[in-house]
Amino acid sequence: MTSALEQIGGETVLKAVVERFYDLMESDPAVHELHRLHFRGHGLSHTRQAQFEFLCGFLGGRPHYRERFGHMNLREIHEHVPIRTADAELWLETFDRALQDVGLAGPAVERFRATLQRSAHKLVNEVPDWRRGETAATA
DSSP: OOOHHHHHTOHHHHHHHHHHHHHHHHHOGGGHHHHHHTTTTTOHHHHHHHHHHHHHHHTTSOOHHHHHHSOOOHHHHTTTSOOOHHHHHHHHHHHHHHHHHHTOOSHHHHHHHHHHHHHHHHTOOOOOOGGGTOOTTTO
16 A cells, blocks of 8 residues: 555655745745744744655655654644634645646545645634734733
8 A cells, every 4th residue: 555645756746845835935925924924933944844754754654753853743833823714725725836836636636635624724723923913912
């Protein structure tokens, strides 16, 4: 039985998707709000690698992320990040563009998209949104 990672083309293809996703985030003004969410973290160079490592394990490949950080709990990873429904949707739209730009299609990619959709919407939270000037007292 092949993993979902193998079904989409392996680590090389996944790396290309992740790189394209972050290239879009850095260059497309329409995706600026996602880019801003990374201003208070480790930055995009760290996030590019962490996203690739996470998705490898998420898709049934080598669990690089778990090996480095000891877990793959999405909610814990994002617990400090203000994620609204619009952010989740923009993330999904941008990732979909990256998949298309790399030329990925087919049943395995559709299953991947469906899983990403569920996962992204589970991350929507009420963490005070510093982008909007919210603090714990105003949120």
